[in-house]
Amino acid sequence: MNRYPTNSDTRRWDGKRVHLTTTYPLIPISFSDIYIIATETDYLDVLAKKYYGDQTLWWVIAQANGIKATLKAPTGQQLRIPRDIQSILTNFFSENK
Numbered sequence: 877m878n879r880y881p882t883n884s885d886t887r888r889w890d891g892k893r894v895h896l897t898t899t900y901p902l903i904p905i906s907f908s909d910i911y912i913i914a915t916e917t918d919y920l921d922v923l924a925k926k927y928y929g930d931q932t933l934w935w936v937i938a939q940a941n942g943i944k945a946t947l948k949a950p951t952g953q954q955l956r957i958p959r960d961i962q963s964i965l966t967n968f969f970s971e972n973k
Contacts, residue, residue, distance in 0.1 A: 914949035
C-alpha cells in the first residue's frame with residue numbers, strides 16, 4: 877500500500893515530483909466521545925480499526941489527543957476517541973482539496 881494518497885503529489889515547474897502538505901482539522905470535544913486508558917499494547921491504527929472499522933483513520937485519534945510522530949498509544953494515558961467521524965472527515969476533505 878502506498879503511504880501517500882494518489883492526489884497528494886504534483887509536479888513542480890522543473891518537473892520534479894513533490895508532495896502536498898496535509899492539513900488536519902481541529903477536533904472539538906463532543907458528548908458522544910469515548911474515553912479509554914491506553915495499555916502498553918495499544919496502537920492508534922488498531923484502535924482506529926476497532927472504533928471506526930478503518931485503520932487508516934489513526935490520525936483522528938492522534939489529532940484529538942495531541943499525539944505526534946508515533947502510532948504507539950502512550951501507556952496509561954486517557955485517550956479520547958471522537959465518534960462524530962463523518963463531520964471530521966468532511967472537515968478534513970474540505971481543508972485538503
